[in-house]
Amino acid sequence: MEKIRRNERMSAMMKILADSPNRIFTLSYFCDLFGAAKSTMSEDIDILRDVVRQFNLGELETVTGAAGGVRYRCSVSQPDALRFIQALCGELSGTSRVLPGRFLYYSDILSNPKMVQGMGAILATAFADQAPDFVLTMETKGIPVAMSTATALGVPLIIARHASKVYEGPAVNINYVSGSGRIETMSLTRRAVQEGQRALIVDDFLRAGGTAKGMADLMHEFGATVVGMAFVMATREPEKKRVTGEKSLMILSISGDDEETATVTPAPWLLERQP
Amino acid sequence: MEKIRRNERMSAMMKILADSPNRIFTLSYFCDLFGAAKSTMSEDIDILRDVVRQFNLGELETVTGAAGGVRYRCSVSQPDALRFIQALCGELSGTSRVLPGRFLYYSDILSNPKMVQGMGAILATAFADQAPDFVLTMETKGIPVAMSTATALGVPLIIARHASKVYEGPAVNINYVSGSGRIETMSLTRRAVQEGQRALIVDDFLRAGGTAKGMADLMHEFGATVVGMAFVMATREPEKKRVTGEKSLMILSISGDDEETATVTPAPWLLERQP
Numbered sequence: 001m002e003k004i005r006r007n008e009r010m011s012a013m014m015k016i017l018a019d020s021p022n023r024i025f026t027l028s029y030f031c032d033l034f035g036a037a038k039s040t041m042s043e044d045i046d047i048l049r050d051v052v053r054q055f056n057l058g059e060l061e062t063v064t065g066a067a068g069g070v071r072y073r074c075s076v077s078q079p080d081a082l083r084f085i086q087a088l089c090g091e092l093s094g095t096s097r098v099l100p101g102r103f104l105y106y107s108d109i110l111s112n113p114k115m116v117q118g119m120g121a122i123l124a125t126a127f128a129d130q131a132p133d134f135v136l137t138m139e140t141k142g143i144p145v146a147m148s149t150a151t152a153l154g155v156p157l158i159i160a161r162h163a164s165k166v167y168e169g170p171a172v173n174i175n176y177v178s179g180s181g182r183i184e185t186m187s188l189t190r191r192a193v194q195e196g197q198r199a200l201i202v203d204d205f206l207r208a209g210g211t212a213k214g215m216a217d218l219m220h221e222f223g224a225t226v227v228g229m230a231f232v233m234a235t236r237e238p239e240k241k242r243v244t245g246e247k248s249l250m251i252l253s254i255s256g257d258d259e260e261t262a263t264v265t266p267a268p269w270l271l272e273r274q275p
Numbered sequence: 276m277e278k279i280r281r282n283e284r285m286s287a288m289m290k291i292l293a294d295s296p297n298r299i300f301t302l303s304y305f306c307d308l309f310g311a312a313k314s315t316m317s318e319d320i321d322i323l324r325d326v327v328r329q330f331n332l333g334e335l336e337t338v339t340g341a342a343g344g345v346r347y348r349c350s351v352s353q354p355d356a357l358r359f360i361q362a363l364c365g366e367l368s369g370t371s372r373v374l375p376g377r378f379l380y381y382s383d384i385l386s387n388p389k390m391v392q393g394m395g396a397i398l399a400t401a402f403a404d405q406a407p408d409f410v411l412t413m414e415t416k417g418i419p420v421a422m423s424t425a426t427a428l429g430v431p432l433i434i435a436r437h438a439s440k441v442y443e444g445p446a447v448n449i450n451y452v453s454g455s456g457r458i459e460t461m462s463l464t465r466r467a468v469q470e471g472q473r474a475l476i477v478d479d480f481l482r483a484g485g486t487a488k489g490m491a492d493l494m495h496e497f498g499a500t501v502v503g504m505a506f507v508m509a510t511r512e513p514e515k516k517r518v519t520g521e522k523s524l525m526i527l528s529i530s531g532d533d534e535e536t537a538t539v540t541p542a543p544w545l546l547e548r549q550p
Contacts (some may be wrong), residue, residue: 006280011323012330015293020389033330048286055287055308089334103442107464111432113425114295143418144432150388157386157419167378189382 008050009034009041017060017072020031022154026069026101035069045070056080074124078272081122085249085266088115092250102254104262110204110232119249120148123202123230126247127153128271132200133156134193136219138211139185142204143234149202158199160188160218173219176214177242179207186214188222195223206231209242216243219266234267250262284309284316285323292335292347296399301344320345325437329411333353349399349427352388353545356397360524360541363390367539377529379537385479385507386419394524395423398477398505401522401544402428405502407475409433409468411494413461413486417479420507424477433474435463435493447496451489452517461489465498470498479510482518491518509542 013030030041049060052072059075060272064198067251076084088109097105109115123145132153137146138160164171168189178184193199199219205210234241234248248267253262288305305316324335327347334350337343353357372380384390388389398420407428412421413435427431439446443464453459468474474494481487491501509516509523523542529535 007285007322008326008329010282011285011289011326012332014289015327015330018290018293019392023517047282051283051286052281052290055290057287057290099442099444105442105444105466107434107443108431108466111422111425113422113431114415115431116422117294117426136450140418140434140436143415144422146385147388147391147419147422150386151392154388154421156383156388159386159415161415166376167374168381168382169374169380189380191380191383229432242467 004034004036004116006044006047008046009036010051011046012046014052017070018058020069020154021058021072021074021152022084024063024069024071026068029069073128074103074121075128076118076121076125076271081125082266082270084118084122085270088204089250089264089266093253093262095259095261098254098260098262102260104233104252104254104264105231107141110141116148119145119232120150120152120247123247124152127200127230130200131198132227133197135213136160136199137203137214142202142232145204146202149200149230153200155200157186158192160186160215164185172218174214174218174221176217177208177210179205179210179270186211186218188218192223193219193222193224197222197224198227199224200227201229202231204232204244206234206241206243206248208238209246212246213242279309279311281319283320284311285326287320288319288323289327292510293333295429296333296347296349296427299338299342299344299346307535321498327475348403349396350403351393351396351400351545356400357541357545358394359397360545364525364539364541366535367527370536373529373535373537376422378537379508379529379539381508382416385416391419391423392422394507395425395427396432397524397545398424398522399427402475402503402505405475406473407502408472409474411435411474411476411490412478413490417477420479421477424475424505428475430475431469433463435461435490438462447493449489449493451492451495452483452484452485454480459489461486461493463493467497468494470499472499473502474499475502476504477506479507481506481516481518481521481523483513484521487521488517508539 027041052060059073134156134159135146135150147157164187170190171187173187175183201215219226229246231248233250233252236253251265254262295549302316317466327335330519334348409431409435410421410425422432439462446462448462450458476490494501494520504521511528526540529537
């Protein structure tokens with residue numbers, strides 16, 4: 001085999017690691033792939049760790065012990081996160097996206113790959129320490145962002161449905177109070193969740209918190225623990241939600257009688273300076 | 276600024292390019308980022324192109340002209356695609372995933388990040404030459420794979436719904452014949468699609484093709500062209516579908532009276548040797 005140079009090894013390693021966030025790759029894996037000695041690979045990884053940090057591309061973490069190796073973690077700095085969300089708020093504020101009934105149109109944002117990747121990376125950074133086993137969302141609009149968060153965390157996504165489906169097998173159904181105040185049903189296949197697992201709830205929109213509360217109740221039925229709740233957008237009103245401790249990316253308020261105007265601002269926790 | 280070495284530049288460039296498939300980055304962009312001369316960056320890109328090819332990580336393409344630069348394209352080789360799908364078929368075949376009514380449980384696959392990334396990359400490779408402007412799917416189960424395909428192509432995802440939603444604004448509704456033979460409604464906000472755009476339809480499941488036909492009809496209403504149709508799974512029966520020219524990743528047949536067994540095989544086009 002032709003000798004592979006450091007710049008070649010490092011570029012390939014960057015792509016392989018970043019494609020599988022949170023997955024631990026052993027040193028031997030890369031030694032075999034590149035035909036290089038362990039000491040050489042260790043040096044490569046040390047340099048790569050600095051590159052990733054210097055250019056704000058995430059984090060490389062060395063894991064010691066028998067199952068040790070190196071893994072890539074998605075990590076967005078607080079200034080980068082704030083800049084990204086502020087740009088989004090600018091795009092969403094104003095009158096052109098306000099629909100009759102004081103609804104905000106932002107479905108395009110919720111399924112735009114760059115937007116969804118950015119939001120998912122910010123949420124994954126915020127909840128990585130909670131070590132969720134999976135991300136849970138309720139169909140439909142939140143699925144892309146929830147998927148992107150799950151990808152960045154390297155965990156599966158689980159999707160609750162409005163009704164049991166024949167192709168999902170035995171399911172647990174619960175009732176919850178939806179945004180419009182009606183009693184609705186939420187359903188999740190029994191195969192999806194094991195007792196004792198840790199759930200991160202991700203959804204697109206939080207108004208009163210009925211659906212979010214429903215998802216938390218659903219996890220309770222499965223014996224799973226909710227380790228966090230995250231939303232793309234939360235409304236300013238009502239201030240008191242049915243859930244607590246949630247993190248949203250943006251706060252929405254719509255005001256005006258004649259021509260209604262949306263004001264979208266970054267959520268307070270994003271404004272906090274990190275230590 | 277401290278001088279940035281080639282291995283550092285190349286690793287960072289790899290991550291930046293791969294994070295935005297199909298986006299053209301100018302040489303100047305990287306010159307500014309790394310404080311390097313154009314000739315140096317050209318050399319970096321030449322080496323990186325070979326690395327990406329050697330390790331089957333996709334493709335780097337140099338685009339000439341005024342808006343020229345370099346872009347990353349997702350590209351899965353035919354043997355890699357086949358290997359990936361064969362492993363998936365092994366996982367899905369057998370008796371344990373067959374549900375009453377001859378349904379196959381595979382929702383877990385459809386929202387597993389690694390699976391979804393793999394399937395999206397294969398579909399993006401297959402349809403990149405059709406240059407779609409967006410990916411269209413019908414809620415719910417196909418959304419993650421459709422999102423992943425859109426991400427790999429660097430285009431937006433558009434999600435058709437079962438009914439018009441207040442938060443999506445004016446919508447076009449059409450009726451279609453669903454898998455169960457009933458007449459159902461499909462709805463898409465007017466803002467989503469412009470006349471003359473090119474649509475790639477991606478969904479999880481194809482039986483008779485009623486929903487797929489509905490999506491094609493919907494695109495017709497918008498004056499958009501359908502440049503391709505892709506499905507994760509197609510049933511062997513009925514052989515004649517309501518749509519033609521579709522590409523699926525896997526073919527499903529369920530047989531047996533007492534204990535039903537699923538046989539899942541790679542779709543024929545994946546078996547073809549590429550030139």
